[in-house]
Amino acid sequence: MERDRKRPGLLEKTAEVLDLPGDVVAGLPRVELTGSRELRMENHKGILAYGSREIHISGGKLVIKVRGSNLELKSMNASQLLITGEIDGVDLT
Template sequence: MGDKRPRRPGLLEKTAELLDLPADALTGLPRLELVGDGELRMENHKGILAYGTEEIHVSGGAFVVKITGHDLELRAMTGLELLVTGRITQIQLG
């Protein structure tokens, strides 16, 4: 069904590493910031795929960010970033 091979870094990612630049700024990769277990900020998302109080799936372009927890809530969302609050127990990239 899905390809389980590890994702190889592309030209832009290699260039960012070579120039010592943040990869998310150059390649559009998502940037995640977890504050404790109650707040997750994500920049450069590509949209919400699934939403519930115990699980939220967000498109990160090349992969899906799966947020699991309790009382999860999408508190804010713009075209570039979003904020998830609640008790976050797991973040999974797939």
């Protein structure tokens, strides 16, 4: 029996019932950029590389590369982090 591809999966149903964004339920990274001076990220999996010009963050299946100058990891806990500095670009790989 072929599975109906239009039927929502368990994660989608859970997100809908709990009125939560699907990315949060699925554990996907959520990146918020405020201007060119601040980047907040939820659901990270750790720092892979750290420097004043580039910071690489694990997002599970994605790697988020923050490029700029005077970059600084201002705060970090198990699920969230804050990077400040002159952010020139953000790459998702």
